Amino acid sequence: MRAAVYHGPRDVRVEDVPEPELEAATDAVVRVTHTAVCGSDLWFYRGDSDRDVPSTVGHEPMGIVEAVGDDVRSVAPGDRVFAPFKISCGACEFCRKGLHTSCVNGEGWGGDNGGAQGEKIRCPHADGTLVRVPDRYADDEDALRSLLPLTDVMGTGHHAAVSAGVGAGDTCVVIGDGAVGLCGVAAARRLGAERIVAVGHHDDRLDLAESFGATDTVAERGDAAGERIRELTHGGTNHVLECVGASSSMELATEVCRPGGTIGYVGVPHGLDGGLDLFDFFPNNLTLRGGMAPVRAYAEELMADILQGTLDPAPVFTKTVDLENVAEGYRAMDEREAVKVLVEV
Incomplete structure (x- = not known):
């Protein structure tokens, strides 16, 4: 064959x-x-x-x-x-x-x-x-x-949303505009999220995110991305879907997750050779859930x-x-x- x-x-x-x-x-x-x-x-x-x-x-x-x-x-x-x-x-x-x-x-x-x-x-x-x-x-x-x-990818995006605790009426942030991130947007909408902020770097993919249910999109990079997300969410959100796996995306997730909030991560970890910095998790009582879907x-x-x-x-x-x-x-x-x-x- x-x-x-x-x-x-x-x-x-x-x-x-x-x-x-x-x-x-x-x-x-x-x-x-x-x-x-x-x-x-x-x-x-x-x-x-x-x-x-x-x-x-x-x-x-x-x-x-x-x-x-x-x-x-x-x-x-x-x-x-x-x-x-x-x-x-x-x-x-x-x-x-x-x-x-x-x-x-x-x-x-x-x-x-x-x-x-x-x-x-x-x-x-x-x-x-x-x-x-x-x-x-x-x-x-x-x-x-x-x-x-x-x-x-659809099951993986759903796992991110479930792990982040997304429910009816919630605001959530989805980091990543690949297939998993896009499916994470669709999953969050399916679970009843009222506001979904999709974060990525490609205009065509963010357009797709909107068709899947994103109410807002963020294309900024670095510090500007965190500032824009906090502006849109009035200081951050309790539910973050991390769908990339890079150190930069996990850092952004912790930056925009409100104290007591939950990060649902499904991105295959890479670029984390120095390990995951737990400093922001500890004082802010952040929860990290997810993994291989x-x-x-x-x-x-x-x-x-x-x-x-x-x-x-x-x-x-x-x-x-x-x-x-x-x-x-x-x-x-x-x-x-x-x-x-x-x-x-």
């Missing part, structure tokens, strides 16, 4: 790789129809994180079940499904309390399961991982495009809203490529020409 393979910084090729097969009674094999390039993929693409060379890549699959092991009960051949970026068993201590990313049997996509930017995947723990799309939407391309972000825990809830038309994260896809041209998708995201790239297999 054909799949995207990482060969080193800025070198992703589509090659022939072994086709995955059932290996355990709890496995499923899925023919991938849609997947995506993630902002977190850019870390290894740019050489900023370690990854085996060569290795299959991708972690946001959607497709059709082709085969299942004897113990699989929740899906059957022919079902339309999508899968979160982490594989989880659904039965361990952490899965049962909704923390699927800490599953004791958890795995990532890649290696002998095929990676998710390829024609097929083998999904271990199919019952705990795969999310079945209702039959009436199985071939609805508009619905599928809207559901695909549930594999990662257990998107599987939110999948059915968010899917219901998408299918009834009250939530639509599809606009985060600003470029579409086919599998053979996935390298162009990486390039476009690396050069900030695309917010997020949809890959049609």
Whole structure:
């Protein structure tokens, strides 16, 4: 089968790789129809994180079940499904309390399961991982495009909003104008936030943020950004969504979070070699919550809203490529020409 393979910084090729097969009674094999390039993929693409060379890549699959092991009960051949970026068993201590990313049997996509930017995947723990799309939407391309972000960015943005404690009537600040930040805006609106301040550096992305529900946008940088946010929020807010992971974004989050407030962070930490400075957290009684989003825990809830038309994260896809041209998708995201790239297999 054909799949995207990482060969080193800025070198992703589509090659022939072994086709995955059932290996355990709890496995499923899925023919991938849609997947995506993630902002977190850019870390290894740019050489900023370690990854085996060569290795299959991708972690946001959607497709059709082709085969299942004897113990699989929740899906059957022919079902339309999508899968979160982490594989989880659904039965361990952490899965049962909704923390699927800490599953004791958890795995990532890649290696002998095929990676998710390829024609097929083998999904271990199919019952705990795969999310079945209702039959009436199985071939609805508009619905599928809207559901695909549930594999990662929409669930991650939602986790930021939930972790920050956003509720009806609240004012919140969303730091970051990438796909996760934009989905954080949509999540905050879904949770009833009355005022949502989106912070970023790209006018086109901030325009998208407004379409997702942002009531105000801030494009300033450095000290000017903090001043503008405090001006808009009358001194700061009790709810901050940190969707970048850089030291500068975390510093801004603590700067604009009111005493007693909460920062929900989901940005993959980078540039924090000196550690997190807790000085501002201590005297201001700030709470830091979040981390790697257990998107599987939110999948059915968010899917219901998408299918009834009250939530639509599809606009985060600003470029579409086919599998053979996935390298162009990486390039476009690396050069900030695309917010997020949809890959049609």
